[in-house]
Amino acid sequence: MNPNSLMKRMEIEILEASPERVVARMPVEGNTQPYGLLHGGASVVLAETLGSIGSALHAGPERIAVGLDINATHHRAARSGFVTGTATALSLGSTLASYEIVVTDDHDHRVCTCRITCLLRNAPPGAPRPGA
Template sequence: MSDSETDLGPNSKSAFDTKVGIVITERSAERVCGRAPVDGNTQPYGIWHGGATAALVETLGSVGAVEHAGPARRAVGTELNVSHLRSVRSGWVHGVATALHLGASSAIYRVDLTDDDRRLIASGRLSCRILG
């Protein structure tokens, strides 16, 4: 892990995130950045899998919601939607989750995913409930 990469924090990096290869490079309640490799996350046709898109969107948004919730509370996803816009066959998929709403009991993030050439490949939205 390089100096610019962080893990997902205590008790927040799942075996699934590790298997997908998700790396968080920036984290705050307002903005979370990360990436995952295309290699190992493709469908049988050799392109980035839509399930990997959903996983990356949910992980990035959830990390932001956990940051917003703070140590005394927790965040759980309540709604996820994704629009797939372009396929990718190699390299990395990069994601930026941007907070749209940070409330007392909810957090909502828009998550845009791009390829190595910064072309938008998918856009999603994650809603989380803050419990606590």
């Protein structure tokens, strides 16, 4: 993993990863807005990370996944502990991959629901690829 990545800075920890399902957790502390609540953008970063990882796994080593669209609905605040994101594949095609990501708090309450769609394309010559 790139030591300067946003994933590293936000302390996102991958717990499970396959093209069909990706699970990770992230601390609330350090990822808050001025009122001490989990920043909505942090939930979206978690969701985009999971959907992008799942899409890249589905795409395979010779292809890359590029985000096309992401949306989020914030349901409730998280104030402490960790949030867990679970990305579940909605559609895994040859050119697009879509995921629903549910972010929950330590009490299994839904904090946020996101949907991401990634374009799958051939990697440009010489482009760095995850895991390579």
